[in-house]
Amino acid sequence: MMEGRKRIVHHHDEMGDIKKGPWKAEEDEVLINHVKKYGPRDWSSIRSKGLLQRTGKSCRLRWVNKLRPNLKNGVKFSAEEERTVIDLQAQFGNKWAKIATYLHGRTDNDVKNFWSSRQKRLKRILQSSTPSSSKSHKNSKEVRI
DNA sequence: AAGGGCTCCAACCGCGAAAGT
DNA sequence: AACTTTCGCGGTTGGAGCCCT
Structure with a gap:
């Protein structure tokens, strides 16, 4: 077995097991x-x-x-927020941190996540209505734009 | 009713910039 | 000036939890 815990320690790294994953x-x-x-x-x-x-x-x-305080965690983007992101992305490109400064309580990660979800959504819609692909996944939910 | 696909998002990574020595 | 460490950003991803049949 030999579950060796030996490890070369560069004096300064405080015993090198770094924790990753979800926060408790x-x-x-x-x-x-x-x-x-x-x-x-x-x-x-x-x-x-x-x-x-x-x-x-x-x-x-x-x-x-x-x-950080005042974050809108677990609250979906409002229609207005969506509009704002779409407009600002058109102006600035994928500058998520910059775009987030225009939205109270939203982070760059929120904006980035919103954008990539939307991109995938659009791609799917485009895919499923393309001539050659007749395999249409039934319109499951509401189709958001 | 179960199980497989799909979505979404929390957290990771790599890299360049900024700060520190 | 040169090298090291830390920060901040954008892109990416794994997996929990939702649909769907």
Whole structure:
């Protein structure tokens, strides 16, 4: 068997097991407390202080997209928000972070997700009405534009 | 009623920019 | 000035949970 845990440690990496994947409520709390104390910065120090086994990158992402106050989490884009994204994308291109600054409570990730869902939706619709492809998946739900 | 396909979104990655040493 | 570390962005993806038959 030999479940060897040997590992060459470059003195500074704090014992190299980095946690990935979904965040637990407990981790969120640690992150929130850190931000309360020090502000939304120094993401990498969270790991070097041994508070969480997450990269700075992961901590920042979690804060910015999910934990930061006043986010409209779990609320679908309103028709107006959709309009705004579509218009701004036409103006600026795929500048999601920039576009998000025009929408209160939405993050670049939200905008990006909205856009790619929409793109796929449009592609499907186009596909299913193309001459050659007669395999039409029945119009399941409402067709959104 | 179950099981396979489809959607959506949370979180990852790579890379370039910015900040630090 | 040069090298290292951290941040921020855009693109991508795996899987939970919804349809559908």
